[in-house]
Amino acid sequence: MRAGQVGVVCETCLDPRDAAMLRAMGLRPRAQVRVCRLGQPCIIEVVSGGRGCCRIGLAWDLASRVMIGVAVTGG
Amino acid sequence: MMTTGTRNEEPHNAQHDTGGSECAPLRAALIGNPNTGKTTLFNRLSGLRHKTGNFPGTTQEARVGYAQRPGGEVEIIDLPGIYSLELDSGESEVCRRVLAGTLAAPGAPVRSPEVVCVVVDATNLSRNLLLVGEVLRRRLPTVVVLNMIDLARSRGVHIDTGVLSQELGCAVITTSARRGEGVEAIAPALGEASIPNQTPPGTQDGLEAWADRVSEAACAGGTSRTDDTLTDRIDHVVTHPLWGVLVFAAVMTALFWSIFSVAQIPMALIEAVFDGNPDLVAAWQPEWLAAMVGQGLSGLVRHVLPEGFIADLMAGGVVSGIGATVVFLPQICILFFLISLLEDTGYLARAAFVMDRVLRPLGLPGHSFMPLLSSHACALPGIIACRAIPDRRERLATILVAPFMTCSARLPVYVMMAGILFAGRPLMAALAFVGCYALGIAAGCVSALIARRTILRGPSRAMALELPTYKLPSLRTAAVMTIDRGAMFMKKAGTIILAICIVLWWLGAFPRVEPPAAVQEARAVAERVRAGEESAADALRLFVPEFAGAPAQAEEAADAIEARADALEATDAKARSYIGRMGRAVQPIFAPLGFDWQLSVGVLTSFAAREVFVSTMAVIVTGSDDAEDQGVLDAIAGATRDDGVTPVFTPAVSWAVLIFYVLAMQCLPTLAVTARESGHVKWALLQLVWMSVLAYGAAALTFALMS
Ligand SMILES: Nc1nc2c(ncn2[C@@H]2O[C@H](COP(=O)(O)OP(=O)(O)O)[C@@H](O)[C@H]2O)c(=O)[nH]1
Numbered sequence: 001m002r003a004g005q006v007g008v009v010c011e012t013c014l015d016p017r018d019a020a021m022l023r024a025m026g027l028r029p030r031a032q033v034r035v036c037r038l039g040q041p042c043i044i045e046v047v048s049g050g051r052g053c054c055r056i057g058l059a060w061d062l063a064s065r066v067m068i069g070v071a072v073t074g075g
Numbered sequence: 076m077m078t079t080g081t082r083n084e085e086p087h088n089a090q091h092d093t094g095g096s097e098c099a100p101l102r103a104a105l106i107g108n109p110n111t112g113k114t115t116l117f118n119r120l121s122g123l124r125h126k127t128g129n130f131p132g133t134t135q136e137a138r139v140g141y142a143q144r145p146g147g148e149v150e151i152i153d154l155p156g157i158y159s160l161e162l163d164s165g166e167s168e169v170c171r172r173v174l175a176g177t178l179a180a181p182g183a184p185v186r187s188p189e190v191v192c193v194v195v196d197a198t199n200l201s202r203n204l205l206l207v208g209e210v211l212r213r214r215l216p217t218v219v220v221l222n223m224i225d226l227a228r229s230r231g232v233h234i235d236t237g238v239l240s241q242e243l244g245c246a247v248i249t250t251s252a253r254r255g256e257g258v259e260a261i262a263p264a265l266g267e268a269s270i271p272n273q274t275p276p277g278t279q280d281g282l283e284a285w286a287d288r289v290s291e292a293a294c295a296g297g298t299s300r301t302d303d304t305l306t307d308r309i310d311h312v313v314t315h316p317l318w319g320v321l322v323f324a325a326v327m328t329a330l331f332w333s334i335f336s337v338a339q340i341p342m343a344l345i346e347a348v349f350d351g352n353p354d355l356v357a358a359w360q361p362e363w364l365a366a367m368v369g370q371g372l373s374g375l376v377r378h379v380l381p382e383g384f385i386a387d388l389m390a391g392g393v394v395s396g397i398g399a400t401v402v403f404l405p406q407i408c409i410l411f412f413l414i415s416l417l418e419d420t421g422y423l424a425r426a427a428f429v430m431d432r433v434l435r436p437l438g439l440p441g442h443s444f445m446p447l448l449s450s451h452a453c454a455l456p457g458i459i460a461c462r463a464i465p466d467r468r469e470r471l472a473t474i475l476v477a478p479f480m481t482c483s484a485r486l487p488v489y490v491m492m493a494g495i496l497f498a499g500r501p502l503m504a505a506l507a508f509v510g511c512y513a514l515g516i517a518a519g520c521v522s523a524l525i526a527r528r529t530i531l532r533g534p535s536r537a538m539a540l541e542l543p544t545y546k547l548p549s550l551r552t553a554a555v556m557t558i559d560r561g562a563m564f565m566k567k568a569g570t571i572i573l574a575i576c577i578v579l580w581w582l583g584a585f586p587r588v589e590p591p592a593a594v595q596e597a598r599a600v601a602e603r604v605r606a607g608e609e610s611a612a613d614a615l616r617l618f619v620p621e622f623a624g625a626p627a628q629a630e631e632a633a634d635a636i637e638a639r640a641d642a643l644e645a646t647d648a649k650a651r652s653y654i655g656r657m658g659r660a661v662q663p664i665f666a667p668l669g670f671d672w673q674l675s676v677g678v679l680t681s682f683a684a685r686e687v688f689v690s691t692m693a694v695i696v697t698g699s700d701d702a703e704d705q706g707v708l709d710a711i712a713g714a715t716r717d718d719g720v721t722p723v724f725t726p727a728v729s730w731a732v733l734i735f736y737v738l739a740m741q742c743l744p745t746l747a748v749t750a751r752e753s754g755h756v757k758w759a760l761l762q763l764v765w766m767s768v769l770a771y772g773a774a775a776l777t778f779a780l781m782s
């Protein structure tokens with residue numbers, strides 16, 4: 001993944017507590033996301049069309065366990 | 076639950092409530108995702124009519140406010156922000172229990188709220204609806220407040236509240252809490268709320284699909300990415316490994332500079348009110364006013380009350396004790412005001428990630444940064460702020476090390492010791508100051524590392540935080556927060572700290588003893604000198620040699636002798652008081668640090684509050700507790716031990732005292748708060764023992780190396 005790319009959350013391998021937390025924050029399977037910044041911290045924007053968006057900062061340990069598939073080829 | 080239901084389904088609900096004062100106010104719980112504007116809304120609805128406390132048995136803050144509605148009052152509870160009711164976290168549990176009616180704010184009867192008010196961020200509807208769905212499933216009368224409607228509009232999002240209200244099966248109100256638009260509709264709606272007639276699916280997948288469908292139906296238009304490039308750029312800078320740290324350092328420097336410089340003015344004012352200014356006495360006419368101006372509140376108290384026990388207690392224990400605490404109020408208020416402003420901008424969430432990099436190797440999360448920052452003003456609010464740390468072990472570790480940060484109560488001690496060690500060398504004194512700050516931080520870091528490797532060993536939870544959009548801070552929210560924290564601090568000063576001061580004063584003032592023979596003799600000599608007796612000349616030479624050859628100054632000589640007699644009496648009374656006896660008894664313990672009994676008394680009396688050390692030393696050494704006066708500081712610096720030759724403060728002893736006060740616990744209120752916030756006394760005891768042992772060891776080592 002590169003910064004600025006748009007993708008879809010495919011799967012996560014996190015412990016259940018973190019997974020439930022992230023899911024409630026909006027980072028759920030099949031959610032559309034845009035990676036704003038990679039590294040420590042990783043900043044991910046969860047986009048849901050016209051229905052809102054939010055930014056989530058993730059420590060790299062967490063971010064590296066969230067698989068994001070590039071959906072639309074943006075470059 | 077049953078009564079709640081029937082009551083709200085009654086058509087003449089409002090009528091029912093006007094019955095009279097025996098009718099309890101309608102209870103409404105304010106729930107929602109973090110940063111949706113709950114607190115702003117709460118402040119709008121209740122103004123300053125609120126109480127802040129803790130939900131019993133938890134570390135979550137409970138704020139309860141009151142607002143008027145047609146036909147009665149509403150009691151509003153500001154619940155902590157949560158993403159879901161079902162998560163395994165303290166905040167979620169508090170919300171679950173409040174909704175279920177098994178937990179209530181302190182003082183309020185335990186019952187479930189009559190109505191739930193879900194605050195929803197209109198700019199992020201689909202995620203916020205997840206929580207709405209969970210609440211709807213509880214089947215309590217519900218009102219949905221669609222907040223931040225101004226932001227949504229400016230992004231071109233249009234939300235059809237009619238459709239939304241139909242899909243959710245409950246009332247929907249649009250507001251802009253920040254500007255106060257639409258807020259007036261909330262209280263009446265709370266009174267008329269009914270049980271929702273829709274039940275969203277219970278599984279997470281079902282709920283997500285439901286939320287998507289509802290938001291799809293209600294929303295129209297809007298591009299979700301309008302100002303993102305700007306936010307992106309700012310985020311890049313403030314979380315950058317280099318630039319982020321620089322920005323962070325600049326913000327912190329500005330913060331501390333304001334705390335210390337701006338607070339000077341109100342602090343000087345408060346000191347003047349409590350201690351007065353002796354140079355101004357002559358200028359004021361009514362006698363009580365002169366007493367007030369000259370010696371502050373204690374002077375006024377002494378003037379008004381008849382001389383005796385009560386006057387002594389009021390002036391020596393109550394007024395000076397409270398005065399010593401209230402001086403720190405401006406610093407605390409300014410700190411909280413600025414922190415609230417910073418928090419509102421959205422920067423602190425980013426700063427937490429910057430600090431995460433620094434704190435993580437020590438076993439602390441980025442969340443610890445705010446509590447540790449607050450602890451630099453006072454450990455009490457710092458420890459309370461630890462509630463924001465999600466992991467229990469990490470929270471405990473932060474609570475344990477917070478008191479190592481240099482709080483404002485340490486400053487008087489640092490000022491005095493730096494003055495003694497580096498008299499006339501301000502640069503060295505400043506360096507010593509910075510060194511003390513650094514030593515405190517270093518001790519905290521090492522302690523955290525040790526704690527996380529031993530008793531609090533455990534995985535560290537990686538940080539995930541929502542990064543709120545950047546906003547202009549709201550002065551209103553900051554002002555309410557400041558008043559709230561200030562009131563909490565004053566309450567503490569009026570209870571715990573006041574009690575400690577009274578006990579200490581009593582221990583230092585009793586038992587009352589006859590003045591020793593030397594004092595009586597000196598007074599007699601003064602009498603004779605004043606009477607102009609020839610035979611007094613010899614005695615005069617003995618007591619005040621500088622006046623011996625000048626019989627013309629008999630009056631001054633007599634005054635000088637009497638002043639000396641007073642000082643001697645005070646020192647003697649201190650030495651023979653309960654606290655003086657304790658000082659002698661424990662002195663052997665402090666012998667390896669080079670402390671004599673007087674310093675031991677200082678350590679004992681300052682056990683409850685470290686700043687008391689300075690005034691204790693002043694009382695013991697000079698018999699006056701006016702430590703502001705340069706003459707008194709000189710007297711302390713030149714004080715001698717019982718043999719009358721060896722100084723109390725040799726360089727080695729001074730360093731030992733300084734190091735001791737950097738590291739020692741010496742603050743009873745902090746221990747009380749630690750016990751409360753950690754949930755067990757054992758953590759407070761651990762903190763006390765660890766800090767004391769560390770302080771003792773380091774001071775003993777310093778003394779041994781220096782002498
Ligand atoms: N533009 C706008 N900002 C708001 C509104 N309500 C709250 N805010 C801001 O949103 C931020 C979070 O508000 P706060 O009340 O602390 O949210 P809480 O975490 O739910 O208690 C603050 O910066 C508020 O000033 C609103 O209606 N419009």
Ligand SMILES: [Mg+2]
Nearest residue numbers: 113114115156
């Ligand atoms: Mg809040």
